[in-house]
Amino acid sequence: MTLFIVGGAGYIGSHMVKLAHLAGHKVITLDNLSTGHRDAVLYGAFEYCDIQDANRLNELFKKYTPDAVMHFSAYSLVGESMSDPYKYYNNNTVGTLNLLKAMIDNDCKNFIFSSTAAVFGNPEYIPIDEKHPKNPINPYGKSKLMIEQMLEDFDSAYGLKYVVFRYFNAAGHDESGELTERHDPETHLLPLIMQTVRGEREAISIYGNDYDTKDGTCVRDYIHVNDLSRVHLQGVEYLMSGDVDSKVYNLGNGEGFSVKEIIEKVKEITGKDFKVIEDERRAGDPDTLIASSQRAKDELGFKPEVDRVEDIIKTLV
Ligand code: UFG
Numbered sequence: 001m002t003l004f005i006v007g008g009a010g011y012i013g014s015h016m017v018k019l020a021h022l023a024g025h026k027v028i029t030l031d032n033l034s035t036g037h038r039d040a041v042l043y044g045a046f047e048y049c050d051i052q053d054a055n056r057l058n059e060l061f062k063k064y065t066p067d068a069v070m071h072f073s074a075y076s077l078v079g080e081s082m083s084d085p086y087k088y089y090n091n092n093t094v095g096t097l098n099l100l101k102a103m104i105d106n107d108c109k110n111f112i113f114s115s116t117a118a119v120f121g122n123p124e125y126i127p128i129d130e131k132h133p134k135n136p137i138n139p140y141g142k143s144k145l146m147i148e149q150m151l152e153d154f155d156s157a158y159g160l161k162y163v164v165f166r167y168f169n170a171a172g173h174d175e176s177g178e179l180t181e182r183h184d185p186e187t188h189l190l191p192l193i194m195q196t197v198r199g200e201r202e203a204i205s206i207y208g209n210d211y212d213t214k215d216g217t218c219v220r221d222y223i224h225v226n227d228l229s230r231v232h233l234q235g236v237e238y239l240m241s242g243d244v245d246s247k248v249y250n251l252g253n254g255e256g257f258s259v260k261e262i263i264e265k266v267k268e269i270t271g272k273d274f275k276v277i278e279d280e281r282r283a284g285d286p287d288t289l290i291a292s293s294q295r296a297k298d299e300l301g302f303k304p305e306v307d308r309v310e311d312i313i314k315t316l317v
Helices: 011-022 054-064 078-083 085-105 139-158 189-197 225-240 259-270 294-300 309-314
Strands: 002-006 026-031 045-048 068-071 110-116 161-167 169-171 203-207 222-224 247-251 275-279
Touching: 002 011, 002 054, 011 026, 011 068, 011 225, 026 054, 054 085, 068 085, 068 225, 078 085, 078 139, 085 110, 085 139, 110 139, 110 225, 139 161, 161 225, 169 225, 189 203, 189 259, 203 259, 222 225, 222 309, 225 247, 225 294, 247 294, 259 309
Parallel strands: 002 026, 002 068, 026 045, 068 110, 110 161, 161 247, 169 222, 203 275
Antiparallel strands: none
């Protein structure tokens, strides 16, 4: 298959590029390098492209005639989306609309979309399955939910087929050490803790200790980035298998760990102690996000390989 991996220079996208290439697919990364890194694209072709640029998209669709598009190119910071919502609606929602238009115009009708647990907001029940009501509490989650809604209409009207994957908390690195997670500035819990372990930061802050959770700190479901990438390949194979329906899947490991628990686990695994500061809440954070991935297991054969949070952390050490 010829695959466009939009956002292939980013954290999850670069892992996807590697796995898709090793699985024998022809891989083309499209990225504007706004948050990604050119040197993270280790396999396949690279094409500079901003998804807002319709002419450039059309040129690339004509050049490669891809069988499917995997779309990882989005801003994804909950806190930033609260202070700069325009950036999120413009890139994530308008940019994706533009990408979908180019797909339809060029008769490419297979789409894999990276959505997020943030579409759910604060959970009404746990674990969160695909039927759970969607009430996002931050612009990031809203920007992604709008795309999910657009996709339903694009399927009905234009026959665009899609698999939406809603990630819970992507974490870990490729075991080879070739690929990493690099954000500037870094805001994610595990990379920040690892910086603290290495002495690159003085302390790790816990954002809020008065949430309605087991120890008052936010609870998240961490899933290894290569497990996410593997199931994307299963998703694209499903789409290419013929006359199939569009699908939506939640992806996590089904177990929640609080911020305090994650800090303790890193201390245990690394044998290093470090300073922890109890800080104010960060705006836009739901208290608990834990996935039910039963549907992906039943229908796609999703089978996480690095499913213990300790093993996810070990890939970072
Ligand atoms: N946290 C801290 N201290 C830090 C950084 C984070 O206490 O220094 C807390 C956050 O408040 C949150 C938890 O650790 O409660 C996890 O935070 P991350 O920033 O690592 O991840 P998020 O849960 O905010 O978001 C991630 C992705 C989103 C996605 C979401 C879905 O960045 O794109 O998971 O669960 F929507």
